[in-house]
Amino acid sequence: MNSLIKLISLAVSLLFLISCNNPKNDSPKVLLLGTVHNPTKNVTADSIYDILQKFKPDIILMELDSTFFYEDFTYKFLFNGNEMVATTRYKMQHPEVQLRPIEFEGRETYRDQIGIYPEITLEFGSILQQLSQTNRLNNNEKEYLRKLFYYDSLNTRLKEAKLSVINNPKTDLIVDSLNHYKYLKLKQISDNHVIFKTTKLLDAKKDSVSVKENFDLYVDFEMNQRNNALANNSIAIIKQNPNKKIIILVGFAHKSFILKAFKKQGILCKSAP
Numbered sequence: 001m002n003s004l005i006k007l008i009s010l011a012v013s014l015l016f017l018i019s020c021n022n023p024k025n026d027s028p029k030v031l032l033l034g035t036v037h038n039p040t041k042n043v044t045a046d047s048i049y050d051i052l053q054k055f056k057p058d059i060i061l062m063e064l065d066s067t068f069f070y071e072d073f074t075y076k077f078l079f080n081g082n083e084m085v086a087t088t089r090y091k092m093q094h095p096e097v098q099l100r101p102i103e104f105e106g107r108e109t110y111r112d113q114i115g116i117y118p119e120i121t122l123e124f125g126s127i128l129q130q131l132s133q134t135n136r137l138n139n140n141e142k143e144y145l146r147k148l149f150y151y152d153s154l155n156t157r158l159k160e161a162k163l164s165v166i167n168n169p170k171t172d173l174i175v176d177s178l179n180h181y182k183y184l185k186l187k188q189i190s191d192n193h194v195i196f197k198t199t200k201l202l203d204a205k206k207d208s209v210s211v212k213e214n215f216d217l218y219v220d221f222e223m224n225q226r227n228n229a230l231a232n233n234s235i236a237i238i239k240q241n242p243n244k245k246i247i248i249l250v251g252f253a254h255k256s257f258i259l260k261a262f263k264k265q266g267i268l269c270k271s272a273p
Helices: 002-021 045-055 082-093 107-114 122-133 139-158 169-192 211-240 252-264
Strands: 030-035 059-062 098-101 200-202 208-210 246-251
Touching: 030 045, 030 252, 045 082, 045 246, 059 082, 059 211, 107 211, 122 139, 122 169, 122 211, 139 169, 169 211, 169 252, 200 211, 208 211, 211 246, 211 252, 246 252
Parallel strands: 030 246, 059 098, 059 246
Antiparallel strands: 200 208
16 A cells, blocks of 8 residues: 555656646746837837737737726727737637736826826926036936936837837846836935925926925836736736736836736746747
8 A cells, every 4th residue: 555655646746747847838828018009110010910819818918997998898999009909900800819908097097186297297307407507416316317318218219129129138127227217316316406396386186286296206106006007917817817828918118017026926927029
């Protein structure tokens, strides 16, 4: 009897080892694809459609919130964005594929509620320019701005690149660096200069607030709340559908944040087309 138990245990162990080392079992069922939302010379709806055809997902996660969908997760309306055109075309041929939103719920309404705009305000940029022209930035702050402009120029060029370049790990590093200076270092500059606190602007609610207060809310929402929502909503759907092939389509500015969140959760994921 002991010999039989040992034999069964050995067989189970071997089966476990074979299954864990089987490339088919290990191959990721999740593809995280960084995109650009509007057509460019190198990235169009066709580019994304081709990847959908090759990957053959069961579920497509979109950088949209539920307001874009009816209750059955069909689109309420269409616009000429790369992801929407590609997924509409793919779903026509594969009606069984599921579309799901992962964006921060009520993003635009929430922005209005807290009074922020989608981009850094003109007032913030004007103060930065004023500080620079009057030589009131210290050497570290000057270096922050130099690096911000450098990474921003690289990011602008990446928007015109092919999907294979956009999804290269080097691109993730560029995006991380840009976000570091665009959010954290600009916030540090605004913390260091009282003019950001004393200068007022009309926020999205038409209330008069300090430039610093408005910028702090902007940084927290764009860098933390939105990215966390995209990552956490994706993770929840992946865990609810362990045997499904899932592709996540997001603007490439969000990709590295989501990828890091996946790694913390032990989610095996392809991050290149």
